[in-house]
Amino acid sequence: MNAVTLVARREIAVRGRTKGFRIGLLVTAVLVVVLAALPKLIGGGSDYDVGLAGRQADRLQAALAGQAAQATDVTVKVTRYADEAAARKGVEDGDVEAAVVDNTTVISKTVVGDSLAVLLDTAHRVVATEANLTAAGLDPAKVGQAQQVAPMKTVSLNGTGEDATIRRVLAMVIVVILFMLLIQVCTWVAMGVVEEKGSRIVEILLTAVRPWQLLAGKVIGLGVLGLSQVIVIAAVGLVAAQVTGAVPELPEGTYGVVAGAVVWFLLGYVFYAAMFAAIASLVSRQEELSGVLTPATMLLMASYLVGFVAAGAPDSTLTQVLSIVPPFSAMVMPVRSAVLDVPLWETGLAAGLMIVAAVAVLLLGGRIYQRAVLRTGARVKWREALSSAS
Amino acid sequence: MLEVDGLRKRYGDTVALDGVSLTVRPGEMFGFVGANGAGKTTTMRIVMGVLSSDGGQVRWNGAQAGHEIRRRFGYMPEERGLYAKMRVGEQIEYFGKLGGMPPQAAKRSADELIERLSLTERRGDDVDSLSLGNQQRVQLAVALIHDPELLVLDEPFSGLDPIAVDALAGVLTERKAAGVPVVFSSHQLDLVERLCDSVGIIKAGRMIAGGTVEELRARESRKRLRIVVTGAAPGWAGGLPGEIVSRTERTPEDGARYDEVILMPADDQEALRVAAQAGHVQHFAWQEPSLAEIFREVVA
Numbered sequence: 032m033n034a035v036t037l038v039a040r041r042e043i044a045v046r047g048r049t050k051g052f053r054i055g056l057l058v059t060a061v062l063v064v065v066l067a068a069l070p071k072l073i074g075g076g077s078d079y080d081v082g083l084a085g086r087q088a089d090r091l092q093a094a095l096a097g098q099a100a101q102a103t104d105v106t107v108k109v110t111r112y113a114d115e116a117a118a119r120k121g122v123e124d125g126d127v128e129a130a131v132v133d134n135t136t137v138i139s140k141t142v143v144g145d146s147l148a149v150l151l152d153t154a155h156r157v158v159a160t161e162a163n164l165t166a167a168g169l170d171p172a173k174v175g176q177a178q179q180v181a182p183m184k185t186v187s188l189n190g191t192g193e194d195a196t197i198r199r200v201l202a203m204v205i206v207v208i209l210f211m212l213l214i215q216v217c218t219w220v221a222m223g224v225v226e227e228k229g230s231r232i233v234e235i236l237l238t239a240v241r242p243w244q245l246l247a248g249k250v251i252g253l254g255v256l257g258l259s260q261v262i263v264i265a266a267v268g269l270v271a272a273q274v275t276g277a278v279p280e281l282p283e284g285t286y287g288v289v290a291g292a293v294v295w296f297l298l299g300y301v302f303y304a305a306m307f308a309a310i311a312s313l314v315s316r317q318e319e320l321s322g323v324l325t326p327a328t329m330l331l332m333a334s335y336l337v338g339f340v341a342a343g344a345p346d347s348t349l350t351q352v353l354s355i356v357p358p359f360s361a362m363v364m365p366v367r368s369a370v371l372d373v374p375l376w377e378t379g380l381a382a383g384l385m386i387v388a389a390v391a392v393l394l395l396g397g398r399i400y401q402r403a404v405l406r407t408g409a410r411v412k413w414r415e416a417l418s419s420a421s
Numbered sequence: 422m423l424e425v426d427g428l429r430k431r432y433g434d435t436v437a438l439d440g441v442s443l444t445v446r447p448g449e450m451f452g453f454v455g456a457n458g459a460g461k462t463t464t465m466r467i468v469m470g471v472l473s474s475d476g477g478q479v480r481w482n483g484a485q486a487g488h489e490i491r492r493r494f495g496y497m498p499e500e501r502g503l504y505a506k507m508r509v510g511e512q513i514e515y516f517g518k519l520g521g522m523p524p525q526a527a528k529r530s531a532d533e534l535i536e537r538l539s540l541t542e543r544r545g546d547d548v549d550s551l552s553l554g555n556q557q558r559v560q561l562a563v564a565l566i567h568d569p570e571l572l573v574l575d576e577p578f579s580g581l582d583p584i585a586v587d588a589l590a591g592v593l594t595e596r597k598a599a600g601v602p603v604v605f606s607s608h609q610l611d612l613v614e615r616l617c618d619s620v621g622i623i624k625a626g627r628m629i630a631g632g633t634v635e636e637l638r639a640r641e642s643r644k645r646l647r648i649v650v651t652g653a654a655p656g657w658a659g660g661l662p663g664e665i666v667s668r669t670e671r672t673p674e675d676g677a678r679y680d681e682v683i684l685m686p687a688d689d690q691e692a693l694r695v696a697a698q699a700g701h702v703q704h705f706a707w708q709e710p711s712l713a714e715i716f717r718e719v720v721a
Contacts, residue, residue, distance in 0.1 A: 239520050
């Protein structure tokens with residue numbers, strides 16, 4: 032079997048078996064299920080029990096039924112009471128959430144929930160307006176017809192259409208996942224490099240495999256592990272969402288956007304993983320790792336923040352520029368593509384530049400790694416790692 | 422056959438190796454001896470290719486040793502290294518596969534070694550749960566798993582108890598008998614003397630002596646005679662030709678006077694004559710220097 036594959040398989044087997052990985056995956060999966068089911072859980076369903084009494088009760092009942100029919104997932108159960116006292120008792124006993132008396136007063140235990148309040152208020156207005164119109168000698172039906180106006184059509188020049196909000200949320204989700212995944216897996220790479228260097232096992236490994244094979248196997252193995260983790264989480268999330276019916280319909284092209292994000296993840300991953308590995312090879316102890324990694328972590332954090340800003344302002348010039356400049360493009364471009372249609376040449380240019388940057392970091396990082404990984408003890412200085420032969 | 426030819430290595434201004442050469446033939450065990458910092462580890466690292474040299478060559482059976490050749494070597498570095506969070510069996514197999522073995526063969530070979538090194542019960546345990554002695558055994562298994570054509574072991578005996586030393590010596594002797602050249606460094610010179618067919622002494626990056634232990638003894642310039650005489654009169658030793666290194670005398674209650682003299686003789690025949698005249702010669706022989714004595718002498 033080829034050396035890179037062997038190394039990658041070891042990484043997957045050993046890292047995938049650790050408690051940390053398994054518990055992390057389980058917790059995240061549970062979290063995703065809860066999040067997906069949350070709207071259903073706290074929403075408690077939009078079933079309202081309403082009491083009606085006194086004047087205009089018939090017409091209110093009709094108006095409420097009409098509204099419930101228009102909205103999805105809303106049912107209104109009406110209980111009729113003989114008078115105000117009976118309605119009060121009904122509220123008191125919890126038979127109904129709220130009761131309307133004479134189309135003038137709402138009775139409730141504490142406060143009426145927002146959505147129910149809107150429902151009642153609208154019904155009240157409809158009925159009251161009709162009454163006023165009739166009183167003024169107008170035909171409510173004719174006025175109603177006159178008020179039927181077709182809504183304005185929205186035309187977005189960037190082609191985002193009506194799904195702007197969902198697309199924006201999708202963009203945010205992509206930024207968060209890309210960032211979490213990159214920082215987690217790159218940290219694994221860095222820790223693995225220090226583990227091998229610190230324990231000196233690297234000396235035995237390098238008699239059997241070449242430095243680039245060791246590095247490539249580690250990066251590929253951990254990358255596969257990280258990616259499969261996201262796939263598991265995404266699958267769990269989608270299934271849970273489907274079952275609970277929590278997500279609205281996804282806008283057209285979502286799958287394309289997600290696939291694009293995966294490609295961008297891979298490019299960003301190669302870039303950052305090579306960087307993290309090279310930096311990690313300078314030190315021999317895990318305790319020194321976070322200190323020496325700070326600049327790289329900062330760069331990743333900066334990309335993340337920029338990506339977040341871009342999700343909020345996808346059509347700004349800054350976003351446009353940063354979506355092309357590596358390594359920011361790895362996070363900004365998928366975000367921008369999620370929200371609006373990016374010209375093909377810009378995507379191509381960004382991808383081309385990112386590939387160049389990733390290859391450059393890979394070559395440089397590989398060289399630093401090769402020179403520094405056998406030098407235990409004190410931290411290897413950058414200048415030494417870059418210039419001297421081992 | 423391993424041939425190391427004129428290796429040179431500098432670390433900044435420090436010269437670590439200054440033309441180190443050595444040869445180890447098939448079925449030969451070579452003991453690499455020298456003070457700390459003399460260049461043993463550097464030489465071994467260069468032989469294994471984990472360190473590059475500034476000059477000189479490492480040849481295996483006449484060919485310059487490259488990566489593919491070195492994959493077939495077995496190596497135990499000075500600072501032991503294993504994956505702490507990896508199971509014993511898995512780890513040994515992994516190195517077998519890295520050394521180019523097909524998975525099935527690696528598994529078989531690992532099973533044998535685990536059995537041989539009495540690690541059967543620890544096969545499924547993480548390495549960091551093992552005692553140091555057992556970790557050392559795993560380390561050895563890692564070096565031996567792919568049935569290497571050459572063994573390079575840096576201080577393999579350090580930190581081992583006497584039983585583990587014997588076990589390791591047994592394994593190495595067995596490999597040697599199978600025709601594998603074995604190179605190991607050690608500060609335990611009695612072990613080197615007992616096990617090795619040839620010895621190389623390195624000092625400050627230069628090989629200052631080499632050959633079989635007998636050859637080294639023969640080359641030893643300051644030869645010593647051990648003379649034991651009983652019944653001699655006090656002061657007899659003053660007549661001995663040469664330099665007296667040490668002298669012990671005893672007079673038992675009921676016996677004759679006993680004298681032991683270690684002498685670096687100017688003339689051995691004259692010394693024998695003087696001793697025979699003085700009393701009854703019990704012992705008259707060249708003293709064989711131990712490797713430790715040779716080492717001290719050569720390195721001094």
